[in-house]
Amino acid sequence: MSKYIFVTGGVVSSLGKGIAAASIGKLLEARGLKTAIIKCDPYLNVDPGTMNPYQHGEVYVTDDGAETDLDLGHYERFTNAQLSKDSSITAGKVYYSVITKERRGDYLGKTVQIIPHITDEIKERIKKVAKSADVDVTIVEIGGTVGDIESLPFLEAIRQLRWELGEHYALNIHVTLLPYIKSAGEQKTKPTQHSVGRLREIGIIPQILMCRTERPISQEQREKIALFCNVDVEAVIEAADVKHIYEVPLALKKEGLDELIVKKLNIKMVDRGIKNWEEGVLKRLRSPAKEVKIAVVGKYISLQDAYKSIYEALVHGGIANNAKVTILKVDSEEVEGAGFKKFLKDAQGILIPGGFGSRGIEGKIAAVKYVRENNIPFFGICLGMQIATIEFARNVAALKGANSTEFEKETPYPVISLIEEQKKVKNLGASMRLGAFNCVLEKNTKSFEAYKSAKISERHRHRYEFNNAFRQQLTQKGLVIAGVNPERDLVEIIEIKDHPWFVGCQFHPEFKSKPDSAHPLFKGFIAAALNHVK
Ligand code: GLN
Numbered sequence: 363m364s365k366y367i368f369v370t371g372g373v374v375s376s377l378g379k380g381i382a383a384a385s386i387g388k389l390l391e392a393r394g395l396k397t398a399i400i401k402c403d404p405y406l407n408v409d410p411g412t413m414n415p416y417q418h419g420e421v422y423v424t425d426d427g428a429e430t431d432l433d434l435g436h437y438e439r440f441t442n443a444q445l446s447k448d449s450s451i452t453a454g455k456v457y458y459s460v461i462t463k464e465r466r467g468d469y470l471g472k473t474v475q476i477i478p479h480i481t482d483e484i485k486e487r488i489k490k491v492a493k494s495a496d497v498d499v500t501i502v503e504i505g506g507t508v509g510d511i512e513s514l515p516f517l518e519a520i521r522q523l524r525w526e527l528g529e530h531y532a533l534n535i536h537v538t539l540l541p542y543i544k545s546a547g548e549q550k551t552k553p554t555q556h557s558v559g560r561l562r563e564i565g566i567i568p569q570i571l572m573c574r575t576e577r578p579i580s581q582e583q584r585e586k587i588a589l590f591c592n593v594d595v596e597a598v599i600e601a602a603d604v605k606h607i608y609e610v611p612l613a614l615k616k617e618g619l620d621e622l623i624v625k626k627l628n629i630k631m632v633d634r635g636i637k638n639w640e641e642g643v644l645k646r647l648r649s650p651a652k653e654v655k656i657a658v659v660g661k662y663i664s665l666q667d668a669y670k671s672i673y674e675a676l677v678h679g680g681i682a683n684n685a686k687v688t689i690l691k692v693d694s695e696e697v698e699g700a701g702f703k704k705f706l707k708d709a710q711g712i713l714i715p716g717g718f719g720s721r722g723i724e725g726k727i728a729a730v731k732y733v734r735e736n737n738i739p740f741f742g743i744c745l746g747m748q749i750a751t752i753e754f755a756r757n758v759a760a761l762k763g764a765n766s767t768e769f770e771k772e773t774p775y776p777v778i779s780l781i782e783e784q785k786k787v788k789n790l791g792a793s794m795r796l797g798a799f800n801c802v803l804e805k806n807t808k809s810f811e812a813y814k815s816a817k818i819s820e821r822h823r824h825r826y827e828f829n830n831a832f833r834q835q836l837t838q839k840g841l842v843i844a845g846v847n848p849e850r851d852l853v854e855i856i857e858i859k860d861h862p863w864f865v866g867c868q869f870h871p872e873f874k875s876k877p878d879s880a881h882p883l884f885k886g887f888i889a890a891a892l893n894h895v896k
Contacts, residue, residue, distance in 0.1 A: 363531070364398070364492035364493070364498060364499060364500045365498065365499050365500070365527075365530075365531050365532065365533075365627045365629065366488075366492065366499070366500050366501075366502060366520075366523065366524070366527065366531065366532040366533070367386060367499060367500070367501045367502070367532075367533045367535060367623065367627075368502050368504065368520040368523075368524070368532065368533070368534050368535070369382060369383045369386070369501065369502065369503045369504065369535050369536075369537060370504050370508055370517070370520075370534065370535070370536050370537070370561065370566070370568070371504070371506070371507050371508065371536070371537045371538070372507060372508045372509075372536055372537070372538045372539075372553075372554070372557030372558070372560070373507070373538050373539040373541075373553040373554065373556075373557050374507065374539055375506070375507050377537050377538070377539055377574045378537070378574065378601075378610075379433075379503055379505075379537045380401070380431075380432070380433030380436045380437075380503060381436050381440075381607050381610050382535075382537050382572055382601065382610070382614075383399060383433070383436075383437070383501050383503040384399070384433075384436040384437045384439070384440035384441060385440060385610045385611040385614050386501055386535075386614075386619070386620070386623065387399055387437060387440060387441035387443060387501055388440045388611040388636065388639070389611055389614065389615055389619065389620035389623075389636070390498075390499055390620060390623070390624075391441055391442060392620075392633060392634050392635055392636050393620065393624065393629075393631040393632065393633045393634070394631045394632060394634065395498040395499050395629065395631055396495075396496060396497050396498045396499075397441060397443050397497065397498065397499050397500070397501060398443055398444075398449070398491050398492060398494070398495075398497040398499075398500045398501070399434075399437040399441065399443045399445070399449060399500075399501045399502075399503070400448075400449050400450070400451060400488060400491050400500065400501070400502045400503070401430070401431050401433045401434055401437075401449065401450050401451070401503050401505060402451045402452075402484070402488075402502060402503065402504045402505055402516045403431055403450070403451070403452045403453070403505040403506075404452075404453050404504075404505055404506045404510065404512040404513040404515075404516060405452060405453060405505075405512070406452075406453050406454045406457065407452060407454045408452060408454035408455050408458055408791060408792075409428065409429045409430065409450065409452060409454070409455070409791070409792065410429060410430065410431060410452075411429030411791060411792055411794075412790055412791050415662045415665060415667075415668040416662070416665060416668075418431075419432050419665065419666075419667025419668055419670060420432045420435070420667055420668055420669060420670040420671060421823070422434045422435040422670075422671065422873065423796060423797065423821045423822070423823045423870060423873055424445045424446055424447065424449070424797065424821070425445075425446070425797055425798040425819075425821060426446045426447050426797055426798075427447075427792075427796035427797025427798075428445075428446065428447040428449070428450055428796075428797075429792065429796065429823065430445075430449070430450040431450060431505070432667060432670045432671070433503060433505075434449060434450060435670060435671050435674070435873065436607075437449075438873070438874075438876070439674060439875070439876050439877060440611065448487065448490060448491050448494075449491060451484065451487045451488070453512065453515070453516075455487075456480055456483045456484055456487070456515075457480065460474060460479050460480055460483050461474075476515050477515075477518060480515045481515055481518050481519040481522060484515060484516060484519035485519050485522065485523055488500070488519070488520075488523065498629070499627070499629075502520065504516050504517065504520065508536075508557055508560050508561055509557070509560050514564070517561075517564055517566060518564065520532075520534070520566070521564065521565045521566050525565075529626075530626075530627060530628040531627070533569055533570065533623065533626050533627055534561075534566055534567065534568040534569055534570075535568060535569070535570045535571075535572060536558060536561060536568035536570070536571050536572070537572045537574065537601070538553070538554040538557050538558070538571055538572070538573055538574065539553060539554070539573070539574045539575075540553075540554060540573045540574065540575040540579065540583075541553065542575070542576050542577055549575065549577060549579065549583060551583060551586055551587050551590070554571065554573065554587060554591065555587075555590045555591060558571070558590075558591040558592070562592075567592060568591070568593065569593060569597060569626055570593065570597045570599060570619070570622060570623070570626070571587065571591060571593055571597060571598050571599065572599045572601045572614075572619070573587070573598060573599065573600055573601055574601050574602075574603075575600060575601065575602050575603070576602070576603055577602070578600065578602065579598065579600045584598040596618065596622060597622060599614065599617045599618075599619050599622075600617055601613070601614065601617075606644075606647050608639075608643050608644060608647060608877050609644060609647075611636060611639065612636065612639070612640060612644065615636065620633070621633075638878065639877075639878065642681075642878045643681060643877045643878050646681045646684055647677075647681065650680065650684055650685050650686040651684045651685065652683070652684060652685040652686070652892060653685060653686045653687075653688060654680065654683075654685050654686070654687055654688070654710050654711070654888060654891045654892050655687075655688045655690055655708050655709050655710050655711075655891075656676055656687055656688070656689055656690065656709060656710065656711045656712070656713060656888075656891060657689075657690040657691075657692050657705070657706055657708075657709035657711070657712045657713070657729075658672065658673070658676075658689055658690070658691055658692065658712075658713050658714075658715060659692045659693075659694050659697055659706075659712060659713070659725070659726055659729045660691075660692075660693075660694055660714065660715050660717060660722075661693070661695070661719075661721055661722045662717075663691040663692065663693045663694075664693070669715050671870070671872040671873055671875070672713065672715045672743070672872045673689060674872070674875065674877075675871070675872040675875035675880070675881055675884045676689060676713070676884060676888070677877070678875045678876060678877050678879075678880035678881065678884060678885075679875075679880050679881070679884035679885050679887060679888035679889075680888055681877060681878075681880060682880035682884075682885040682888070683885065683888045683889050683892060685888060685892055687888065690705075690708060690709055692705045692706065692729075693722070694714075694721075694722030694723075694725040694726045694729070695721065695722045695725055696725070697722075697725035697726070697728055697729050698722070698724055698725035698728065702725065702728055702729065702732070703732065706729060706732060706733075706738075709738065710738070710739070710891040710892070710894040711738065711739035711740070711741065711863075711887060711888070711890065711891030711894065712729060712732075712733045712738060712739070712740055712741075713740075713741045713742075713743070713746065713887070714726050714729065714730065714740075714741075714742045714743065714745070714746030714749055714750075715743050715744070715745070715746055715872075716743055716744035716745045716746065716823070716824070716870065717744075717745040718768075719768075720768070720769040723749065723769055726745075726746070726749045727749055727752060727753045727756070730742070730749055730750050730753040731753055731757055733864070734753065734754075734757075734758075734858065734861065734864065737861060737862050737894075738862075738894060739862055739863040739864070739887060739890040739891045739894055740861075740863065740864045740865070740866075741863075741865055741866075741883065741884075741887045742865070742866030742867070743866075743867060743870060743871065743872065744822075744823070744824050744867075744868060744869070744870055745824075746866060747828075747855075747856060747866030747867055747868050748766055748778045748826060748828075748866075748868075749866075750856060750864070750866040751777050751778055751828055751836070751841075751856060752764055752765055752766060752777055752778065754836060754839070754841055754856075754858070755775055755777045755832065755836060758839050758840065758841075759835055759836055759838075759839040759841075761774075761775040761777070761832075761835070762774070762775075763775060764776075764777045765777070765778070766778035766779065766826055767779045767780060767826070768825075768826050775832065776829055777828070777829050777832045777836070778826050778827065778828060778829060779826060779827065779829045780825060780826060780827070781827050781850075781852075784825045784826075787825070793825075794822075794823055794824055794825050795822045795823070795824055795825065795827075796822060796823055797821060797822065798819045798820065798821050798822075799819065799820065799822055799847050799849075799854075799869070800817065800818070800819050800847060800848060800849065801817075801818050801819065801820060801845045801846065801847055801848075801854040801855070801869070802816055802817060802818075802845065802846055802847075802848050803815070803816050803817075803818060803844060803845045803855070804842070804843065804844050804845065804846075807842060807844035807845075807855075807857055808844070808857055808863055808864075808886060808890075809844040809845055809855050809857065809865060809867075809883065810844070811886065812882040812883050812885065812886035813882045813883075814882070818845070820854070820867070820869035820870070820871060820874065821869055821870050821873045821874065822868065822869045822870065823870060824868065827852055827853070827868070828852070828853035828856070828868065830851065830852075830853070833853065840858060840859045840860070841856055841857075841858060842856065842857040842858065842859055843855070843856060844856065844857045844865070845867070852868070853868065854867060854868045854869060855867045855868070862890055862893070862894065863886065863887060863890030863891075865883060865886075865887070867883065871883045871884065872884070
């Protein structure tokens with residue numbers, strides 16, 4: 363039977379609960395435990411797929427095509443947990459299913475209520491994941507901050523679960539903040555006391571506090587927090603700011619977090635440590651041999667989280683090449699004017715990530731023209747691949763006015779367009795081409811060289827496709843179709859002959875990259891950028 367760790371957050375949002383949960387998973391795996399991770403999100407959207415990146419940041423996609431919170435990306439990068447649609451529980455999903463059951467008449471005349479019907483639905487969904495595939499420990503992260511009205515049903519559900527399971531089967535970890543007040547020269551514990559008090563009011567008593575802090579916590583402060591928050595002194599865990607997120611598991615291990623967890627959950631397993639992570643990831647992050655500058659040209663550059671997995675995958679590509687990757691964030695609308703070269707001149711490689719809508723498109727096309735003509739390594743992902751196709755059609759194949767029908771319905775050359783099934787789509791939620799699809803690679807391409815294998819599977823999230831009606835016209839001019847989905851004959855990867863590294867893929871390779879095993883295309887792209895001589 364799986365044991366549970368419930369992770370809540372207090373005081374403020376953005377404390378890095380997702381990274382904390384992922385790090386716990388990493389440390390438990392090092393003790394030979396199989397973990398599952400669940401993210402509960404209290405919003406009423408069924409999934410974040412319909413949300414604007416400004417609202418939500420990146421939408422992360424799993425193999426089975428779930429559109430989820432970006433914290434699931436942290437889980438997959440840090441652990442080997444198998445994530446699926448079930449790993450993401452939103453209030454939207456929960457209410458949708460309870461109301462559907464009510465309409466069907468499943469509740470047999472009862473009044474349907476938050477307690478027990480919503481809370482039972484949450485508990486069932488959590489238990490379903492915990493029961494699958496022999497999981498030893500299920501880590502459940504509750505989104506939002508304690509005190510929010512909307513997260514209450516989730517908190518009530520985990521309260522009940524711990525009460526039902528007992529103390530050796532479930533553990534509450536509360537991630538909180540110890541702000542440092544400069545003018546007073548003091549680290550403050552009061553917000554943490556209040557937040558824990560808030561949890562106690564609803565019947566949850568955290569056994570471990572992970573205290574986010576800029577400065578070390580003194581022994582005296584630890585004792586004070588322990589006394590006022592009802593935890594053991596050893597359970598006051600310092601979670602200090604670190605230079606890189608991949609340092610977090612090690613920092614928490616030094617604080618004895620995993621030792622404490624297994625003690626409290628009464629688990630006896632041998633700790634194999636995280637030496638590989640230290641050697642293979644941290645050492646290279648701390649003292650890389652080389653440096654490379656990569657420009658990312660996108661619409662949501664001002665937003666920290668919009669291209670989360672892309673930025674991480676670039677770092678992984680750097681680790682694999684023993685290089686520090688400096689990311690130059692370029693707003694595609696600024697590239698639109700004549701002076702765009704000043705934004706790109708320092709870059710040894712240019713990446714165009716995914717996106718939707720016509721804003722900034724012409725700037726991206728100008729950027730692709732620049733890299734193609736100047737032999738600068740180029741990596742286009744999803745929309746980036748579509749842009750590269752448009753640029754090639756316009757400027758190499760002389761198809762004047764070529765475009766995607768997403769941006770111009772009446773374009774004379776719709777080189778990117780909707781396939782039949784997408785034309786019928788009415789609802790925007792969960793209706794894109796989503797999740798993992800097969801792709802077969804052409805030999806003698808940069809992609810084959812990177813993957814070293816002809817059969818791959820990658821995750822998708824898009825509506826539009828390379829239009830096969832233009833395949834011949836474009837390949838005659840030197841476009842290379844490097845990867846095709848065999849089941850549907852859809853173009854998945856394009857390249858350009860006689861260019862040092864020019865790859866555009868319709869899928870999202872960034873979702874499958876990990877710090878200790880960089881995605882082959884990111885590894886190849888960074889290697890090419892390192893070779894790029896001005
Ligand atoms: N807007 C494009 C499409 O829907 C690309 C999507 C993306 O980059 N994720 O096909």
